[in-house]
Amino acid sequence: MREADIRAAIQAVRSGALSRRAFIARLTAVGLPGPMAAALLPMSDAAGAQTGKPFYEPVRRGGGGALRMLFWQGPTLLNPHFASGSKDQAACRLFYEPLVDWDRDGNLYPMLAQEVPSLANGGLARDGRSVTWKLKPDVTWHDGKPFTADDVVATWEYARDPATAAITHGSFRSIQVRKVDALTVRHEFDRPTPFWVDAALHCVLPRHLFAAFRGATSRDAPANSRPVGTGPYRFVDMVPGDLVRGELNPTYHQPLKPHFDTVTIKGGGDALSAARAVLQTGEYDFAWNLQIEDEILRRLEEGGRGTLDFAHGGHVEFLMLNHADPWSEVDGERASPASRHPVLLDPAVREALALLVDRDSIQRFLYGRGGVGTANFLVNPARYTSTRKGLGHDPARAEALLEAAGWKRGPDGVRQRDGKRLKFLFQTSVNATRQKVQGLLRQAAQRVGIELELKSTTASVFFSSDPGSQDTATKFLADLQMYQQGRNGPDPGRFMEMFCSWQIASRENKWEGRNVIRWRHERYDRTFRAAEVEVDPVRRAALLIELNDLVCEDGAIVPIVYRPAISALTRRLRAPISGWTVETAQIADWFKA
Template sequence: MTTSHTPSTRSLLRSRGARALMAAGLLALLGGAAQADAQTAAPQRGGTLTAIVQPEPVALSAAINFALPNSVLAGNIFDGLVDYDLDLNPKPSLAERWEVAPDGLSITFFLRKGVTWHDGHPFTAADVKWTLENVWKTIHPRNQAIFGRVTQVDTPDDHTVILRLSEPSLAILSAVNANGAQVLPKHLYEGTDIVNNPHNLKPVGTGAFVFKEWVRGDHIILERNPNYWDAGKPYLDRIVFKVIPDATARAAALEKGDVQYAVFSPVPLRDAERLGKLPNLKIETRGYEWLSPWMFLDLNLDNPYLKDVRVRRAIAHAIDRKAIATIVWFGFAKPAISPVPSTLAAFHDATVPQYDFDPKKAEALLDEAGFKRGADGVRFALHEDFLPYGDDYKRTGEYIKQALKRVGIEVTIRSQDTAAYLKRIYGDRDFDINGVWLAAFSDPQVGVTRAYSSEWIGKGTPWTNGSGYRNPTLDALIARAKVQANQQDRIATFKEFQQIVQTDLPSIPLAELRFFTVHAASLKDVVTTADQVYGSLKNAWFDKSPTN
């Protein structure tokens, strides 16, 4: 038995000090950058914003497929019923106001008048009712749980929507923005194959920007909506989203000014500090609050090795989560101990079973499970897949490969494009371990339970229960939390939920991620909402003064 490091691991660890210093300096830089820009001048109209979307979307509707690149685009094309301010409070958008009945059994949305779809058709309550009944409750994986207690949707007039609930559902108001519950135009989708409707690729929305063109592999163009309900907005004439697969090329494009906006940590983390110090660029960490992202290692419980909980716990003990946060992610992460991130302070349970970095304990558990080292030092072999969203996830996968090799588990890393990845993990379930992140959002019912509820197994729906975990007790807890009218009761239920999943360990929390945006210093009012990265750039504008 040995815990010695491979050469690549030693070099990784030697860089710990340098990267820790870099991370400290960068986070200090971000602390200053995260302050809102004080605006003394009125927004200036005009200009084309060139942005990056990576990887290329597979659709432009987040109602059908809410993968990251799809959502970044869709938030500019579609509005939600609400937006969220930087304190995660809902604020008006397509709904001017809303009322929750005292007994919690109805929620009424009063819709904005005079809103039209991009094709000129009026936006009405019928669109909301149809989308809830035909998309949110039937296709959308998060929303099937959130809106499952809606028994009836009343539309007494074109601008009033009343949700009737069999039991209270406190999570609904946390999920009705443009990403959480995107409204589709009934007149273009009713009676069609919703998933394969051509408007998923050529969307018609209500948002500040209108879809114009998609040249595969190169760019997507959105143009200013001249009939937008929010008078005077957007300020930009158009947004051109460029597909730039190479991270170094993305950094160069931002540095040269060819690109002025890129989200979700678009450049190599080692380049972030340098770029943030340039006078023409800024690094911004606001606008991700609604997501509360957490990264984890999903374990396929159908695998003959991984179905043994001792093996799963051994893998957890073999991984140094602090090293992942500080070295692999350059300080843009925090070690995770639970699938409910610490950013959801009310729900997070810090007393869950924890698996400290302890390779000796990992080896002992593997021996106990009967998987001894062979003559070559290998106990068994696994395939590892990783989210194909950039080098950071690949680098995380390489670190995990090294960590497991130290305890006798041989790992082969596989990479593929997004479509193949989603099919492999959530369709065919042809994987052993998978590195992925999900958004917990502002309520565990919205973003966390989908990774553990057995109702999603076998459906092939992305970003749900990839491990194949089945636990009737946990399913009952999830069902209970959906209908509890008292928030303190829900908090207690979700803490019990965390205790169970961290004991059974179908997935291993690795890190709470801290994404950042890189944008031109001349681009103002980039962040106005807590869900900005999935929202609209209708407030953004270019300061054309000589200093910019």
């Protein structure tokens, strides 16, 4: 395709005569990698249209009063590179910002970067081996010090150090970040990299506060709990697991923003009480992550005080099977990567557990609009969705499998073999819908001779990153667990690294490794490495689908439902929320009409 033809196609997108999808398809058909084709297009401003129309036109900074947000999981830490739970990530985004982020439609928009790099503006190298980021001038940290390229480089050095034990380590470990000048950095890759934006999606930390705490002393930094960022709000105070408060940043780099004078994230309670506090009483302006039966949500909506927002992304509720032994110790560590689970490594047991999940009933009677049954972990966009249908719900087949594998019923009805019993501890966070799913699975398991002991832990503890707690999801000191996993952005490349062997959570990495099921699969590792460097969008999509199929068909996990992010907003609150990042990513654009 000639340059003149490309420019004409870009203009057609701007005018609305050609869709973004059609544009990308046209260029990939002539050999240009999909991400590079997308990078040629102008990105929308915040949640505005492709014409660049902003979400709203502010007339002055502040004046909006207090923004009251209710998170039934209270934030426990405020370092975005340690925030393994979305409630901590959402709190961090009041104060910290990345170079770019995703809008509701899955388009990139600039935050601390001046613009989104592209082939057209010279930021993206044609060989896919580097990307140059121009930083916004005149941005300051909350303590008044200037934001520069040194901060971006220092964040890379901090996160890539294995001893730091950052959950973002995978995004930084294989790149080089070079300072070009005070307001320019270059990300360099040792091979063509289709997902070149990965590291730029993570929040930048101030060098002057974190450089001395890189590596083994990373948890000692005072700023871990007293953030100093560039974001629209400045830190006031925090009570871990209870509340976080911020105040308007008077020197925020986006003109006339933010709208609200103060912001409070209140934790505690449950999803239902949070929904009521917005939709029924109006006590709060916003309620987060409403994993509630749809019938109840519909009744609450009838009160007329608020509305529900469904932000579609890639969030999946799924069952996890522990491949390590949570009941024995290796060098003082339970569920050590050096151990293997005494029962769940049996393929017949894993397949039987998968056959017990009744997705149709879970969707119909519990989730409704809030959850669509799926047998795949990787969902949305459609180009990355596998055609596999899974095993379906078949308790009779599960019972036959266990019988054939030598698992015989004992006097109490629980199956056993070689002195081992099919009795498992099944944990999740405290949540009414999750507890009902647990109950359905326990009933189905009991019918086939499996006993499930149910455990639920307060969400603020379960999803915390406290290395001293025995009840966190990352430690996974149980046989089975269930929760939602979402991803940052429509590209699932980095997301699927969570099942790679080098991501296994352990004491050595302070349980910040993303592979909490401690699953090892050589073919999966090889396929992921191939997807990392495959620039052909069709072949890369096929590799990513293969990753989904490998982890699901092995029975390492059992997907249950795909979940849009559901939030409640008072009638006056206007909030652009993207399902491809945390709900507060565009908090600077929130306002009351």
